[in-house]
Amino acid sequence: MKKTFYSNGKLLITGEYVVLDGAKALAIPTKFGQNLIIENSESGLIEWTSYDYDKSIWFEETFSFSSIVEKKNYEAIHNIKNTLIEILHEAYKLNSNFLTESKGYKITTELTFPKFWGLGTSSTLINNIAQWLEIDAYQLLKNSFGGSGYDVACAQNNSAIIYQLNDEKPLIKTISFKPDFTSKIYFVYLNKKQNSKEAIASYLEKRGSVEKTIAQINAITDTVANSTELMEFALALQKHEIVMSTVLELPTVQESLFEDFNGVIKSLGAWGGDFILAVAKEDPTDYFKGRGYEVVIPYNEMIL
Structure with a gap:
């Protein structure tokens, strides 16, 4: 059977x-x-x-x-x-x-x-x-x-x-996460798979006291999960990147790879690989493909 x-x-x-x-x-x-x-x-x-x-x-x-x-x-x-x-x-x-x-x-x-x-x-x-x-x-x-x-x-x-x-x-x-602006959210594959175990080990070395960071991330998570406006959502993601950049002692992916991008980019999971999330008012597919990133998936094609 x-x-x-x-x-x-x-x-x-x-x-x-x-x-x-x-x-x-x-x-x-x-x-x-x-x-x-x-x-x-x-x-x-x-x-x-x-x-x-x-x-x-x-x-x-x-x-x-x-x-x-x-x-x-x-x-x-x-x-x-x-x-x-x-x-x-x-x-x-x-x-x-x-x-x-x-x-x-x-x-x-x-x-x-x-x-x-x-x-x-x-x-x-x-x-x-x-x-x-x-x-x-x-x-x-x-x-x-x-x-x-x-x-x-x-x-x-x-x-x-x-x-x-x-x-x-x-x-x-x-939770129900279906904001009206999902058509402005895209997922982009960075052409390399990140080793999560190594990334976590590096974080554990650098994190120091995490109470303040946890409080910041908790507040940001609540904002992102309940956002009804695109700008609120994008700014919260940007703040998240800045907080984690300080903790990890790494530049954000937007700073290192997409400084001229007209929108907001956030790493997802272990920094430096797998997917990023891009928030843009206009379809950014040509922008990313022009830089060699062929996999650009709109939110509604990716998320259940």
Whole structure:
């Protein structure tokens, strides 16, 4: 019998980095996501195939049940395989039945976005595996990748959320975020995927005392989430960039790459890669494409 599970991708609009320290974050699920398809087999193995958005295979491997139980570690060239074994090992610790009561699986994953976009290849997988095995996705994330968990919350919800950690426990408030000016919001891919773990490590080194920063970001998140005017929304995003630029000791993406842009640009998630958000009164597609950034997606084509 075939079982299919699906999880939404994500974009973090406010609260990057400081969400780890308990700041409020506005996060939005995307129309793009990932499927997980489970079929039983008699092989005594897990036969795993991962497809990119264009139906090309980007990962294909076979695992023994024992490699998962023992959390076998292969050579560094098998980095993806090792990561997957780690996730499945942690899942096994939370619910061993999927190995002890099975004769084998054929497992397929299907992305509906290019995997290098950074919309949640890992978080959608974590949430799909948790759905399949009926375990806590946040616990599985904590035990494997780590992170704040906002991406798992997006995987599970079909509307915008205010996400906050309280004593390491996620607080999730679903909200309606559909301002009249969404036609003025665009998402632009910066042609490189950012390593979130490295970016977070750098933040943890530089953050210092975060109480003031958290208060500032909380206020900005509330403003952004409740904005009814484009100018109010844009100015709040600009203020967010200035606050985080000071904390991270980095120039904003607008300062470093798009100083002449007629509008406001904000980094999303780890600074320096993946997507940015652009607010502009006129369609900025030609501006970005003229600078080599071919992926420019209007808000309503990206956001669920």
